[in-house]
Amino acid sequence: MTASSPTLPGRVTVLSGGVGGARFLQGLLHWLEQAAAAAGAAVPPVTVVANTADDLWVHGLKVCPDLDTVMYTLGDGIDPERGWGRTAETWHVKEELAAYGVEPTWFGLGDRDVATHLVRTQMLEAGYPLSAVTEALCRRWRPGVRLLPMTDDRVETHVAVPDDDEPSGQRVVHFQEYWIRLQAAVPALAVVPVGLESATPGPGVVEALTETDLVVLPPSNPVVSLGTILGVPGVREALHATSAPVVGLSPIIGGRHVRGMAQQLLESRGVPVSASGVGLHYGARSAGGVLDAWLVDDVDAAEVAAVEAAGIRCRAVPLMMTDADATARMAAAAVALATDG
Numbered sequence: 001m002t003a004s005s006p007t008l009p010g011r012v013t014v015l016s017g018g019v020g021g022a023r024f025l026q027g028l029l030h031w032l033e034q035a036a037a038a039a040g041a042a043v044p045p046v047t048v049v050a051n052t053a054d055d056l057w058v059h060g061l062k063v064c065p066d067l068d069t070v071m072y073t074l075g076d077g078i079d080p081e082r083g084w085g086r087t088a089e090t091w092h093v094k095e096e097l098a099a100y101g102v103e104p105t106w107f108g109l110g111d112r113d114v115a116t117h118l119v120r121t122q123m124l125e126a127g128y129p130l131s132a133v134t135e136a137l138c139r140r141w142r143p144g145v146r147l148l149p150m151t152d153d154r155v156e157t158h159v160a161v162p163d164d165d166e167p168s169g170q171r172v173v174h175f176q177e178y179w180i181r182l183q184a185a186v187p188a189l190a191v192v193p194v195g196l197e198s199a200t201p202g203p204g205v206v207e208a209l210t211e212t213d214l215v216v217l218p219p220s221n222p223v224v225s226l227g228t229i230l231g232v233p234g235v236r237e238a239l240h241a242t243s244a245p246v247v248g249l250s251p252i253i254g255g256r257h258v259r260g261m262a263q264q265l266l267e268s269r270g271v272p273v274s275a276s277g278v279g280l281h282y283g284a285r286s287a288g289g290v291l292d293a294w295l296v297d298d299v300d301a302a303e304v305a306a307v308e309a310a311g312i313r314c315r316a317v318p319l320m321m322t323d324a325d326a327t328a329r330m331a332a333a334a335v336a337l338a339t340d341g
């Protein structure tokens, strides 16, 4: 380690969506392992609070895309090219279902992946909460983090899209249908997290935010991933109450999302599609928001001043997660900005 390496944090808690959050977590763990080895210290424990509002029931199975993406990525079971689903996947179940003509045909249910959903669905139907099911699944995958669903309650993000055949001129689809079947190519007129207002934080979630030494918001989708986690009643309050610093990394670089559909959804919320726009949308903790510190990409360095003017410490560094080393450097920069200033 160099003299400029940030101090090794104690306990770390990360809020996460799917692919963006999981890739960041890989880099964070990589850096924590290196820094701990260099310091002759134990690797700090990491807790992940994952979004569950993308979850859906499909062909009678409960599918949790973001939990599974984190679990498979950190457990070395992910398909690295796709960024989701299992490695060495085959698609016979999907083909057979399509041959029966049963909908939905657009959802990618891989043969290996089906086993995870079968175990989950059986356990849920036996009465176990999602948090206990997730813990059981993680016993196989050993992701190296404690993985907590944001809530055990059913929350589903729905998206209103234009439809001339409907008297109202619009129709509501599940977020997965908006993203996978419609490929986010039609306007999102509204994004509605159904059930969010009456959800309660899952077991351990509030404690993971208050009894920790650092909270990180990775470059996950600010609306449908982190926006829903922050919308679980009690989560924002926990972030206000915690004595740990809260640092985030921008998913928007040069006015565009790196992948996914953050642009469309931010527009539907009236949030400017820029690194500073997202940082200011989260807001300063000192002013009722959730951030103490915010990292933007080098190309957005001109936006640092606007973020700092709002009371959020801000710095520009490379934020492209091109490989584990580049992502580890991002994690180190986030820790440095949060803890060392």
Ligand code: GDP
Residues within 6 Å of the ligand: 016, 017, 018, 019, 020, 021, 022, 066, 069, 219, 220, 221, 222, 225, 226, 249, 250, 251, 252, 253, 256, 257, 258, 259, 260, 261, 262, 319, 320, 321, 322
């Ligand atoms: P999802 O649930 O699979 O959509 O994943 P997340 O919500 O965790 O992350 C999606 C977000 O990650 C998108 O808004 C992307 O812009 C962002 N993202 C993906 N790759 C990168 C990257 O290399 N750098 C940065 N800064 N953001 C990224």
Ligand code: CA
Residues within 6 Å of the ligand: 017, 018, 019, 054, 065, 066, 225
């Ligand atoms: Ca997701």
